[in-house]
Amino acid sequence: MLADASDKLAGVCTIVEGKFAVAAERLDADAKLSQTPHAVVVRADLRSVGNISALKTRAARINRAAKRIFLVEQPTHICISQAYALGATLVLPGAINRNRLLAALIDPTEPESSSTSGPHSVEAAGAGARAIASMFTAARLGELIDVGSAKETGRRIADCIFEHGLTEWLTTVRRHHEGTYQHCLLVTGLAIDFGLSLGVSKADLERLYSAALFHDIGKASIPLEVLDKPAKLDVRERSLIETHPITGYNVLKGQPGISAEILDAVRHHHEYLDGSGYPDALCAESISDIVRILTISDIFAALIEHRAYRPTMSREDAYTVLCGMNGKLERALVSSFKEVALIR
Incomplete structure (x- = not known):
């Protein structure tokens, strides 16, 4: 100590x-x-x-x-x-x-712990948390973000999930990280595994994990006492949280190494096909495939996170919620996500 x-x-x-x-x-x-x-x-x-x-x-x-x-x-x-x-x-x-x-x-191999977290997953999750913390600090201070390092961290996470599976990743992140950092790491892992299950190209997988790592960078401007509040947000706090897609877009649009696809994903990952999302109320034809994948991963991660004010939702129940979001998410992608949600 x-x-x-x-x-x-x-x-x-x-x-x-x-x-x-x-x-x-x-x-x-x-x-x-x-x-x-x-x-x-x-x-x-x-x-x-x-x-x-x-x-x-x-x-x-x-x-x-x-x-x-x-x-x-x-x-x-x-x-x-x-x-x-x-x-x-x-x-x-x-x-x-x-x-x-x-x-x-408590060590994962001890009887007191029922979960398993392999050393490679723990190390990759730690690297991911460091990358997210560094990005948040740079964004808050108005400094250049180390985009290359963040993408390398994404590659490391992708390799870890490919070798050791999504379930170990989810267990590790929820066991070793909290709040906003936990959420970003869960979304990144889910987006990677979703991409792997869909058989996307190496270039598209890089776009996916980059978009996932950067998607909530706009939250760097929001105090942690609001981001990680151990209770439901009030109306003012919810309005503040909903500024993060535009804030993140504005932070990243002047950064070297950030593609148009990543900017689009950061700004629009809370848009729905029926136009009921934010910040731009986009409809189906205006929402890219990467955004559609990221949105499903983002919602699922939020449902299965460990949060102080409510019980953790099971993966089965979280997938049921996705299936019930009629008109908001692409039905074919939600169906394809089933194996990621329940099995992988």
Whole structure:
């Protein structure tokens, strides 16, 4: 355990001492970690230059641990991005959730855990979260986005899903990531597997995973307390959320390496065939195939996410919801999505 204050160390140690042997260390003390631990938990204010410097001096030893969990109590895109830059494999923003922290620390091979998350999937999901955090920070600061790195991360996720399957990916992401980052990673995995099941070309698969990774970048301008609110959104918050397609489009349209197809997907992934979507109320003939695939993946991901204010919907029930969206989604694509939703 690493923290920037004694009371923070004590709080985390109280949670985990019953299940793990714990060594605790303040960041302003001399580094004492001599052995490679099962996991490192960091609880520190990442707005502090001193804390960041102290973590960097310990980086070589910290990064030997398979699990590097950062408890970020200042839930901002910049602090989360900083945690991933410092080597986090998982970031838990906001107030400490005892059950979530213990679940993250328990190894998947232990009896306490019924889910499986292979190391390749965990690593790919971590890389995806880092890429999304970096994109969000760049967008928020008005900086150029590293499009090439994001696409390389998409290729890595695609390779992982091709080798290890969609189910492992969904399990890994829901187990190791939260909120907006969880959603973006789920959508990316679903879009990739949908593309693979349809037999799309390599170029079209790249367009799909790129569109999926970038689709919610407009949410970088929305505070995390709204994005990851542990309750239903009110009318004002919902209106704010619905600005993200246009905001994302405006962020990306001046970025080198962003194709017209990706811009279209970012702007229109909430459009429906019957014209009832937003922001442009497009109808069927105006909605591209990539957008249609992304929209189905986006809706399904939102339904199966882990959210604090409602039970997680099963894949079967989520697919039933898709089937009931008559006139809004392309029926043939929804039928083709069945294997992705229920089997793969």
